Amino acid sequence: MPRKQLTGCILLLTFLGLPGLVGAVTRTYYLGIVEEYWNYVPQGKNIITGRSFTEDKLATLFLERGPNRIGGIYKKAVYRHFTDGTYTTEIAKPPWLGFLGPILRAEVGDVIVIHLKNFASRPYSLHPHGVFYNKDSEGALYPDGTSGRNKDDDMVPPGKNYTYVWPVREEYAPAPADANCLTWVYHSHIDAPKDICSGLIGPLLVCKEGVLNRYSGTRTDVEREFVIMFTLVDENQSWYLDENIRHFCTDPDSVDKDDAVFQRSNKMHALNGYLFGNFPEPEMCVGESVSWHLFGMGNEIDIHSIYFYGNTFISRRHRTDVVNLFPATFLTAEMMVENPGKWMITCQVSDHLQGPVIKAEVGDVLLVTFANKADKVYSILPHGVLYDKASDAAPNIDGFLKPGAHVKPGETFTYRWTVPESVSPTDGDPPCLTYLYFSAVDPIKDTSSGLVGPLLVCKKGVLNADGTQKGIDKEFYLLFTVFDENLSRYLDENIQKFTWRPFSVDKEDKEFVKSNRMHAINGYMYGSQPGLTMCKKDRVSWHLIGMGTDTDMHGVYFQGNTIHLRGTHRDSLALFPHMATTAFMQADHAGIFKVFCSTLHHFTRGMGQIYEVNSCGNRDPSEQPYGMIRTFYIAAEEVEWDYAPNKNWEFEKQPLDAGGERHGDIFMNHTENWIGSQYKKVVYREYTNGEFVEIKARPPREEHLALLGPMIHAEVGDSILIIFKNKASRPYSIWAQGIEDMDSGKGLQVPITKPGEIKTYRWNVPKRSGPGPSDPNCIPWVYYSTVNFVKDTYSGLMGPLITCREGILNEKGRRSDIDYEFALLFLVFDENESWYLDDNIKKYLNKDPRDFKHTDDFEESNKMHAINGKIFGNLQGLIMSEDTMTNWYLLGIGSEVDIHTIHYHAESFLFKIDKSYREDVYDLFPGTFQTIELFADHPGTWLLHCHVSDHIHAGMETTYTVLRNIDNRIPYSTKSPSGGSSYPATVPSNEQPGKEQLYFFGKNLGPRGAKAALVILFIMGLLLLIATVSLSLRLHSARTQMAYREVQSCALPTETL
Incomplete structure (x- = not known):
């Protein structure tokens, strides 16, 4: 091969080979911001109850138009996905995405390029979570001292275009213990709260290398994936509030935007923009692996305890059926579908005294006989175990006749719950997971009336014959909640029995309502809970349960001793509605201590108890030597x-x-x-x-x-x-x-x-x-x-x-x-x-x-x-x-x-x-x-x-x-x-820290950049070495042939011999 051709081939192979070695893909998206009218209830009724909105007083508040009510349809701005830069052909998305923007996906090492065109009537931008960006692609307006090109990304005016470039660098990769794809979002960030409430938000998934199909961009590691945003969409914060008032209110001049009832009517408790069960059903098959990408957005009241009925999942190596979401919380939950049927996904924050403890090991079958001796209809619905439709106590959404969902006064029903290997605590979990069970006929009223109890699901071989845990000396169960007695089914009876003048009680009076909200632990306040005693060095398992509303955010604090949580040392933990957790303690300090909610208003209103640690013959810690x-x-x-x-x-x-x-x-x-x-x-x-x-x-x-x-x-x-x-x-x-x-x-x-x-x-x-x-x-x-x-x-x-x-x-x-x-x-x-x-x-x-x-x-x-x-x-x-x-x-x-x-x-x-x-x-x-x-x-x-x-x-x-x-x-x-x-x-x-630096073509590279540069240089050097050796061998061969021809031409004349 001629020398020039050989050198050219080597260089071509070098540059063609490097991208393959790196595996990077440039993933290009064409997004447009468009304004449209969004219907929060496209099916026109409450799918959960089957009732029309005219029969539902609460739903009417949000969905019925009137002189000073907008109703269920609002003008919004949304991200839409197009095929190319002409922005003429939109790429369809699954209906369950609602008003969310399209799902953007990328692997570590890829580069995301977003060509954004603003078709809306006001400026917007595009800001991502979870990926790298330079100042000219941040998409966020704030005083950062930049100007020119580095400021142009902050807002895209109406009718204009801008291109954002987001490299997915190694330092944004899912950690080894993370799921294969991390859940992130992108949103407009001129005034982020108003932009998001107006509709401009969408999901962004960052995956480990090799997870995505190189050409289609779809995942290869799971059969299904779904994205759900849980948020209270506050339309009062939307840029289009005034337009919506003018367009939908029948008497817009009568609207008082500061009126509390009007503001409440515009706060939509939505899943991807759907209310009252109108969320299009995500479908899957038994045996399929499903990835749920869940995130929250919004305000202080956006505390969401998301309960998946019928199946469990793993999130951050923890087995559960409930996850807690807050504004800008992003979670990936991995589910192996096992239980067929139509199941609900709900936010369990309700607007609760403990029943008996139920324990089971993996492989057990629980037969729970429920005798309703009360005067109201009740049921029992468990977390953390599996059950078929015959034992389902959830509301009737699937057409099945479920006697266990409505056990009448005087009746008895036996529930059958199974504990298969698929619900077992994971390697990262404690031996026993704490769950709860509750009545689900009316979850708010029933739990406020006291119908809730603890349920433990344990690994095989963890329990003794008497049901106690092996290796545990004491177990305590604490339910933290603000019992709202105003919502109890027995409010009227309590008024009649305990107030001095029942006829004079105004149940709407603010002070009366406040007096009935009991900040309690296990139904006790101000240190009145009995029985929390232990010895020093006892191995204690605390099973902590949360119930209630969006105000039931509890920072459970143990004074005097620390607790062990999944390999960490703490003295407090966060607890939320329908969340349960297990904490271990081995007390080394004797005395009388408090366990209380450190949320300041809960503390002052009595949410605290006393636990006592006795020496029981153990040496006092003051005798232990301490050094410096x-x-x-x-x-x-x-x-x-x-x-x-x-x-x-x-x-x-x-x-x-x-x-x-x-x-x-x-x-x-x-x-x-x-x-x-x-x-x-x-x-x-x-x-x-x-x-x-x-x-x-x-x-x-x-x-x-x-x-x-x-x-x-x-x-x-x-x-x-x-x-x-x-x-x-x-x-x-x-x-x-x-x-x-x-x-x-x-x-x-x-x-x-x-x-x-x-x-x-x-x-x-x-x-x-x-x-x-x-x-x-x-x-x-x-x-x-x-x-x-x-x-x-x-x-x-x-x-x-x-x-x-x-x-x-x-x-x-x-x-x-x-x-x-x-x-x-x-x-x-x-x-x-x-x-x-x-x-x-x-x-x-x-x-x-x-x-x-x-x-x-x-x-x-x-x-x-x-x-x-x-x-x-x-x-x-x-x-x-x-x-x-x-x-x-x-x-x-x-x-x-x-x-x-x-x-x-x-x-x-x-x-x-x-x-x-x-x-x-x-x-x-x-x-x-x-x-x-x-x-x-x-x-x-x-x-x-x-x-x-x-x-x-x-x-x-x-x-x-x-x-x-x-x-x-x-x-x-x-x-x-x-x-x-x-x-x-x-x-x-x-x-300054003694960090080694590498300067490469005038750029100061850190350790990761230096490593990548050295790898590339090594590969290029190796290829050049091969090229040099090959070229040297070629030259040596050519010179040998030339010398041979010269010897032949200089041979002795034979004619003279």
Whole structure:
């Protein structure tokens, strides 16, 4: 072969071979934003009950048009899928997707290219979760300091086009323990809450390599897949509300958009945009594998406990039939279909006293004989087991005659439930899974009347002959719920029997309604539950169950001892309606302790009990030796705190509404009746020594702590000594969760420090206070004042405590295994509950608190939706260099509104339960704390915010910055995009982590990029080596032939011989 041809073939093979080696595919989509009218009830009736809407009073509220009612049809903007750039031929989608956009799929290594055209009447954009993007493809409007091309992606005007490019990089890949395809979404992000409520949202699936068909893009690993969004679609937040009023209300001029009943009529509790069973039925066959991609969106009330009747599934290695969804929660559930029939999918948040415990092992058959001795019709419906239609107690949706669904007074019915291998706890589950059973004739009224009980499904061989668990000394069952006696079937009887003047009771009176909501554990309040006793070292299994409404968000906290959850150490867990969980405890600290709901309003209303740990001859933990003593000098002092010293964020990001106002005005503006953004508060501050004269300066890496107290670090085996001075004007204390408190003794009272006093508090860090086997190297807790837990917290007294494995901290008490760490508290500070409310009214409103009227607007203006005490982009100091490992300690405290779904733009992270799982949104609840691990490798300034709609509008947003490394000198911006405080111009190289860098064609590559570049270079080098050897052999052969011909031509003449 000629030399040029040979070289050309080698180069061609090289470049053709590289894409095949990488396996990347460019997946191109043509999406159009179109406006259309959407019908929430296309079948015109309630499919679940079979009744028309004229027969259903509740349905009429949402679906019937009237002078000031829109009805069930609304104008919306939606994403539609087209074949090409002409946008003339739409690609059909399955009807069950509703108004969601098309399913976008990609594998790790692929590149998603979206050609978006806006056919709507106003600007919109396209922002993804779960994939990489540069600034010009983020699709989100916020003050990030960009301009030009990097700003054009923020909004696409009507009639215009824009192309978004999203590479699916390795760091966004599903983790090994994740499902094959992770559930994400894409949505418009100009004003995300309003854009999403208007209809602009769709699913995005990111899969492991080899899962998708290379050409069709469909999955090869499952027979079926379905996507469902559970949300309360708030049409009051839609951009098209005024149009819908004009078009559908028969007397639009009579509409009061602030009227509570009108607003309620526009809140659609929908699955993909369908109500009352109008969701087109997803069909599947027995034996098929099904992947359910589930996600939530919306507001504080969007707490959804999704129950799959008839079959179980696995989510994050956990067997269950219920999952909990919150705004921007994304889950993948994997089901192997086993039980034929038509089954319901419902949200079990109902708007509950325990029955007997039922236990079963895998392989058992349960025969449950139910004798209805009450005077109402009831039933029993279980979670976690299988049953056929003859034992189905669900409402009649499939035409089957089911006597077990309506057991009349005086009748008896026997249910048959089976426990096959398919419902067994997984390897990642505890030996026994906690479920519940309940009456389903009217789930709301029945559970409010008390008909609920615990059901345990155990692995084979776990139970003793008497039904107790092997290896467990004590079992306790706790049901957390707000029993709403107003919904009980026995309300009228209770009024007649227990009120002094029954005839005078107004069942609609607000105070009467409030008095009937019992914040109870097992039907007991204020520590009246008997029987919660154990010995030290007992192996205790706690079976915890949640029931109720969207306010039943419970942070279950165990004082004095920690619990073990799937390989992690905690002292609290989150519990929601129809969710049940199992936690293990081996108490090492004797005494009388509380178990209570740390949701602040539930705590104050009696949702707490006492459990007692007796020594029973075991050695007291105070005798155990502890090593290093870490001493901190901390004071409580009063300050003037500004939640938003800089107002630029609000003005740049939030446009004026039709009334000339912004969402943030009520929190930011100082008016005659609004305090504004400045408040008197009390905070923890660290001092250099026990003189308490000089405050210890915070280094730049701790600037982000803002309102929080100092970050306290300790290792397992350490003792923490807190020298605490109260420099405030009222009594306070300091106490931490998760540790062994040496000052409270065996009682419940933490020592109080009066104003001007100094007290010493000592906390030990036993092994159970450190990371569990599945935890990261360090885990977070919080410390706070306990004189009045609620008021002290809202007044400002809290800080982070970080406990680590042995050997993690350096000689300065900082972590040596990572490059950066950040602690973030997401809390709606209710200044109405602060000790200093009267002081703030006096100072900032110049009014007498005794005469000042507390209106609803005033109270709302005092609820600051803050990150570390800052709102609207005012939190500073979240700065790191690229290609560094960061840990973020997410801290949840607060009340029912403190459901926070924390979203990091441009980066994904791992969080650990039993294994590591990939996300870019983390669900945080009161009383829960979590470490997430984020490798920062994408330079830029990026949005960090809570994804709950109301919290976005109230300012629970900030930015974090990943700085590009240049010659080991990290330039810091002297001012954040929103105009905050300044930072040092440079950071010395000796303060930066010793990460090796590779410069490739002028680009600084991190470890992953460097590895990929080296692999490509190695392959090219190998091919070039082969080419060189082949060419050398060819040249050698050619020269040999040439030499031979020359020898022949120079041969001796034979004629002369």
